[in-house]
Amino acid sequence: MPYKTNEDLPDSLQHVLPKHAQDIFREAFNNAWHQYASPEKRFDDSSRDETARKVAWAAVKHKYEKNGDVWVTKE
Numbered sequence: 001m002p003y004k005t006n007e008d009l010p011d012s013l014q015h016v017l018p019k020h021a022q023d024i025f026r027e028a029f030n031n032a033w034h035q036y037a038s039p040e041k042r043f044d045d046s047s048r049d050e051t052a053r054k055v056a057w058a059a060v061k062h063k064y065e066k067n068g069d070v071w072v073t074k075e
Contacts, residue, residue, distance in 0.1 A: 001049075002030040017071050021064045028059035 003009055006022040013025060032055035036042050042051050064071045 002033050016069070017060065018064070018073075021060050021071055024059050024063060025056045029053065029056035032056065 003026045006014065006019065006026055009022055009026060013022060017025060029052045032052040033048065036048060036051045036055075039048075042048075046054070060071075063074060065074050066072075
């Protein structure tokens, strides 16, 4: 389900992603949640939640990369 604030994100995301990356994840997840509500709009047999998570992580990885255990802005 969509997230109203970053504080609503899972603890695992709050602890590893910088605030800006959390914003990106939340906004991309929420948009994808609405965009892929219908199973016919999804590219595979993924659930709505799984599809939204894939989209959100792709959005984060567009701006951030993992350096060891830390997510940092791409240069």
